[in-house]
Amino acid sequence: MSERDLGDRFPAVGDGKELEPGDSFHKEEVQLALRNGGMPLEGLRYPITPTGMHFLLVHFDIPEVDAKGWRLKVGGLVSKPMSLTLDEIKARPAVTTVVTMECAGNGRALLSPRPISQPWLLEAIGTAEWTGTPLRGLLEEAGVSEEAIEIVFSGLDRGVQGGELHSYERSLSTADARREEVLLAYEMNGQPLQPQHGYPLRLIVPGWYGMASVKWLAGVEAVAEPFQGYQMSQTYRYSQEADDPGEPVTLIRVRALMIPPGVPDFATRTRLAEAGPVRLRGRAWAGRLAVSRVEVSVDGGSSWAEAEPGEEVSPYAWRGWSFDWQATPGRYTLCVRATDSEGNVQSVDQRWNYQGMGNNMAQRVDVVVE
Amino acid sequence: MSERDLGDRFPAVGDGKELEPGDSFHKEEVQLALRNGGMPLEGLRYPITPTGMHFLLVHFDIPEVDAKGWRLKVGGLVSKPMSLTLDEIKARPAVTTVVTMECAGNGRALLSPRPISQPWLLEAIGTAEWTGTPLRGLLEEAGVSEEAIEIVFSGLDRGVQGGELHSYERSLSTADARREEVLLAYEMNGQPLQPQHGYPLRLIVPGWYGMASVKWLAGVEAVAEPFQGYQMSQTYRYSQEADDPGEPVTLIRVRALMIPPGVPDFATRTRLAEAGPVRLRGRAWAGRLAVSRVEVSVDGGSSWAEAEPGEEVSPYAWRGWSFDWQATPGRYTLCVRATDSEGNVQSVDQRWNYQGMGNNMAQRVDVVVE
Numbered sequence: 001m002s003e004r005d006l007g008d009r010f011p012a013v014g015d016g017k018e019l020e021p022g023d024s025f026h027k028e029e030v031q032l033a034l035r036n037g038g039m040p041l042e043g044l045r046y047p048i049t050p051t052g053m054h055f056l057l058v059h060f061d062i063p064e065v066d067a068k069g070w071r072l073k074v075g076g077l078v079s080k081p082m083s084l085t086l087d088e089i090k091a092r093p094a095v096t097t098v099v100t101m102e103c104a105g106n107g108r109a110l111l112s113p114r115p116i117s118q119p120w121l122l123e124a125i126g127t128a129e130w131t132g133t134p135l136r137g138l139l140e141e142a143g144v145s146e147e148a149i150e151i152v153f154s155g156l157d158r159g160v161q162g163g164e165l166h167s168y169e170r171s172l173s174t175a176d177a178r179r180e181e182v183l184l185a186y187e188m189n190g191q192p193l194q195p196q197h198g199y200p201l202r203l204i205v206p207g208w209y210g211m212a213s214v215k216w217l218a219g220v221e222a223v224a225e226p227f228q229g230y231q232m233s234q235t236y237r238y239s240q241e242a243d244d245p246g247e248p249v250t251l252i253r254v255r256a257l258m259i260p261p262g263v264p265d266f267a268t269r270t271r272l273a274e275a276g277p278v279r280l281r282g283r284a285w286a287g288r289l290a291v292s293r294v295e296v297s298v299d300g301g302s303s304w305a306e307a308e309p310g311e312e313v314s315p316y317a318w319r320g321w322s323f324d325w326q327a328t329p330g331r332y333t334l335c336v337r338a339t340d341s342e343g344n345v346q347s348v349d350q351r352w353n354y355q356g357m358g359n360n361m362a363q364r365v366d367v368v369v370e
Numbered sequence: 371m372s373e374r375d376l377g378d379r380f381p382a383v384g385d386g387k388e389l390e391p392g393d394s395f396h397k398e399e400v401q402l403a404l405r406n407g408g409m410p411l412e413g414l415r416y417p418i419t420p421t422g423m424h425f426l427l428v429h430f431d432i433p434e435v436d437a438k439g440w441r442l443k444v445g446g447l448v449s450k451p452m453s454l455t456l457d458e459i460k461a462r463p464a465v466t467t468v469v470t471m472e473c474a475g476n477g478r479a480l481l482s483p484r485p486i487s488q489p490w491l492l493e494a495i496g497t498a499e500w501t502g503t504p505l506r507g508l509l510e511e512a513g514v515s516e517e518a519i520e521i522v523f524s525g526l527d528r529g530v531q532g533g534e535l536h537s538y539e540r541s542l543s544t545a546d547a548r549r550e551e552v553l554l555a556y557e558m559n560g561q562p563l564q565p566q567h568g569y570p571l572r573l574i575v576p577g578w579y580g581m582a583s584v585k586w587l588a589g590v591e592a593v594a595e596p597f598q599g600y601q602m603s604q605t606y607r608y609s610q611e612a613d614d615p616g617e618p619v620t621l622i623r624v625r626a627l628m629i630p631p632g633v634p635d636f637a638t639r640t641r642l643a644e645a646g647p648v649r650l651r652g653r654a655w656a657g658r659l660a661v662s663r664v665e666v667s668v669d670g671g672s673s674w675a676e677a678e679p680g681e682e683v684s685p686y687a688w689r690g691w692s693f694d695w696q697a698t699p700g701r702y703t704l705c706v707r708a709t710d711s712e713g714n715v716q717s718v719d720q721r722w723n724y725q726g727m728g729n730n731m732a733q734r735v736d737v738v739v740e
Contacts, residue, residue: 006642009738010635025395028638030403030479030489037407040566042431052422052564059636061412109400117637119400161636194420196410265380266429266531267487268398272376368379 006163012116018242018354019113029109029119038123044259044283047127047313047320048098051189054126055210056196057103057118059168059231060159063216067200072184076152076221079143086200089184092133097181097206098314100127100285104209104236104249108356115356122257122363127317130204132185135220136178144174144222151177152227153203154219164230170214171227172205181206181316184217206316207251207288209358211236239354246353252287253360254346256294256321256338260365271367278325280307283318286340293339294321300333301348301362307336327369337362376533382486388612388724389483399479399489408493414629414653417497417683417690418468421559424496425580426566427473427488429538429601430529433586437570442554446522446591449513456570460556462503467551467576468684470497470655474579474606474619478726485726492627492733497687500574502555505590506548514544514592521547522597523573524589534600540584541597542575551576551686554587576686577621577658579728581606609724616723622657623730624716626664626691626708630735641737648695650677653688656710663709664691670703671718671732677706697739707732 012018013028020026036057043053067086074082103124108115110122139151155168176182183204186193193199198215205212211231226232232248239246259281262273284291295304310320325334337346346362353359382388383398390396406427413423437456444452473494478485480492488494509521525538546552553574556563563569568585575582581601602618609616629651632643654661665674680690695704707716716732723729 006635010638010640010642013637023397025397025400027393027395027479027491030395030400031491031639032637033400033403034408034489034491034493035410037426038404040405040428040432042434045434046565050564050566052424052426053566054422056407056422058410060634061630062410064412064415109397119404121397121401121404123404159633159636160642165633165642194422195416196420196423260431263529263535264430265376266529267383267402268380269401270380272380272530272535 006160006165010160010163018116020116021113025119026116029116032118036118038120039126041123041257042259044257045281047311048129048189049126051191051194054128055103055124057124057210058157058196059161060157062196063156065156065199065216070200070218072201072217072220074138074142074220076223077145077148078222079145080141082142086186089133089201090186093137094131094133095183096129096131097183097204098127098129098317099204099206100125100317101210101213102252102255104211104357107359107361110361111350111352111356111359115354117356125257127313128188129190130183130185131187131190132183132204134180135182135184135203136180138184139178147224148174148222149225150174150223150227152219152221152223153214153217154221155214156216156218161230162234166230168214168231169227169229170212170231172212174222209249209252211249235355236357237355238357241354244354249357252285253358254284254286254289254291254338254340254344255360256282256284256336256346257363258282258334258336258365261367271365273327273367273369275327275329275369278327280323280325280334281320282336283320284338285318286338288316290341291319291338292341295337296323297335298325298332300364301335304337329369332367332369334365334367335362376530376535380530380533388486390486391483395489396486399486402488406488408490409496411493411627412629414627415651417681418499418559419496421561421564424498425473425494427494427580428527428566429531430527432566433526435526435570435586440570440588442571442587442590444508444512444590446593447515447518448592449515450511452512456556459503459554459571463507464501464503465553466499466501467553467574468497468499468687469574469576470495470687471580471583472622472625474581474727477729477731480731481720481722481726481729485724487726495627497683498558499560500553500555501557501560502553502574504550505552505554505573506550508554509548517594518544518592519595520544520593520597522589522591522593523584523587524591525584526586526588531600532604536600538584538601539597539599540582540601541593542582544592579619579622581619605725606727607725608727611724614724619727622655623728624654624656624659624661624708624710624714625730626652626654626706626716627733628652628704628706628735631737641735643697643737643739645697645699645739648697650693650695650704651690652706653690654708655688656708658686660711661689661708662711665707666693667705668695668702670734671705674707699739702737702739704735704737705732
């Protein structure tokens with residue numbers, strides 16, 4: 001089957017509206033949520049997210065890859081095309097980096113009206129130790145032509161999205177691809193990649209939302225024109241309506257999250273806490289930037305107080321924060337927001353866009369104190 | 371805070387109806403689906419589910435357990451109460467067993483009307499190699515009194531459910547607890563348990579739905595009366611209405627699932643396959659029983675043909691099956707159903723119950739063949 005428009009055979013979810021005005025989710029959205037697991041927010045207690053708690057977003061199916069037959073093809077506008085085995089990649093210089101990854105759609109299902117797609121609330125995050133070889137060295141060895149302006153990364157995952165049959169492919173500018181932190185990773189948390197995280201090899205682009213870190217990587221190609229594949233031109237865009245091409249989604253926006261205090265109600269996740277001192281804890285991150293400030297509100301965002309900064313793990317990972325709250329009986333809506341080193345601050349209100357991308361509005365946690 | 375009725379402060383989801391007549395899911399159900407991840411169905415290709423792909427159901431929060439301070443208390447009607455460190459448990463005789471686990475609520479969200487809880491479709495399954503020490507030996511050493519009729523297992527996870535603040539606790543009859551396959555497990559797939567799977571120790575009750583396999587195990591207590599805790603008396607019941615106590619949910623019912631063939635549409639998961647021979651594959655299981663037959667329908671359940679049985683992994687785990695389909699262009703609804711060694715067969719129609727337990731109706735997969 002070739003690439004072509006399959007929209008008539010794969011109609012959109014529900015009645016085809018791409019926005020949902022209410023709090024009423026389609027079965028297809030639930031089906032995606034069950035496949036694409038988030039990190040339970042109590043997972044914020046770990047500086048490195050335990051394997052299996054890291055969020056996951058798989059557009060199509062997890063491919064079945066036999067590493068013996070697998071090769072990474074490096075081609076296009078290069079002087080020395082290559083076809084590398086996994087062992088050859090592992091024999092190259094190795095680097096381990098701690099990286100916080102977030103899905104660009106995190107916060108989508110908190111928007112009103114709600115764009116119909118993977119319905120993330122706040123849990124599309126995770127931090128891992130990725131081990132691999134810098135992409136830069138490989139590009140140098142391949143000899144990327146001066147005509148090349150982008151590098152296209154092709155995954156083995158394939159399916160239909162927006163009526164188009166395609167493999168998952170994304171590009172980076174040659175400058176971004178040559179940054180020293182960009183890795184071809186074959187280990188996560190000291191173990192070979194799990195199948196769902198891109199086995200045998202994936203790209204890791206620290207500071208960018210997760211869509212840039214192509215999994216099940218099979219091809220690296222230098223090209224002379226901007227790549228216009230579906231996952232670049234049709235989605236991962238900050239747009240205001242269906243026909244607005246908007247701007248591409250790139251780096252992770254500043255965000256802080258808290259570990260919900262006390263214990264949960266099973267169905268609603270509303271919290272029950274005991275009156276007295278409650279230490280609120282969490283983590284904050286800002287893509288390539290630093291987090292300069294974290295603030296907490298215990299009155300739903302009306303007033304804010306400064307939190308204590310905590311441990312830093314790596315330049316591309318979240319850092320801890322804490323705040324001591326003297327809780328007295330009552331109902332509270334706790335909020336947290338962060339500011340990055342360029343002065344960007346999370347808003348309490350939504351910054352709506354048509355695809356529900358990069359929604360970093362401040363977290364709200366309902367707590368009953370007794 | 372003591373155990374008591376908190377229903378006024380933790381009202382039910384939505385307007386408080388426990389059943390939802392339509393295809394319209396509440397945000398709270400989506401929130402649960404994002405925390406409690408399922409196994410993507412292509413994961414059926416692995417005889418042992420890769421770590422992180424196994425389904426997960428956590429009623430409250432994942433507890434933070436320091437294994438150094440943790441102890442397993444064995445008490446109640448025993449002649450020799452014990453308090454054991456993790457090292458002492460690991461020093462006991464060790465067994466490794468492959469077990470297929472399924473959530474009792476698997477299939478709940480396919481029911482009509484839909485009970486409001488974790489909205490599983492079909493993915494609340496997984497198979498792992500569990501390593502631990504048989505519970506039986508520990509009970510023998512503790513000397514369970516003849517007065518004892520049940521063993522109560524207490525987890526460290528705690529929260530509000532149905533308006534009651536409680537720790538997660540379940541019981542087994544002394545006869546069930548003494549069965550040789552019941553394990554106190556500290557490893558999953560050759561690694562220490564991940565926090566979300568019960569670190570440092572959990573119960574594994576092969577053949578039972580997952581609620582019996584208490585995670586973050588802290589207490590084992592022999593008692594003379596039937597245990598009436600919330601997780602025994604109020605939920606995990608086959609009932610027909612809110613006030614019907616019904617029957618307790620116990621062993622896993624027979625079920626077969628298939629790996630959806632071809633490639634998916636991102637949003638709907640409808641499949642696209644090429645005309646020609648298509649090998650359908652999947653796995654089937656039946657709790658403590660054997661799977662005696664697997665059948666496939668390519669016409670939505672009107673007619674059935676026998677599938678080939680495949681590899682068996684262990685008496686308590688799923689077995690493979692396959693079926694060769696000559697696919698011609700068109701739209702199809704594929705179904706699969708299994709029969710167990712006592713002659714129970716999955717139905718094509720729902721077997722409705724009020725809490726949405728044990729719904730093993732046959733899987734349906736929509737496929738477009740081109």
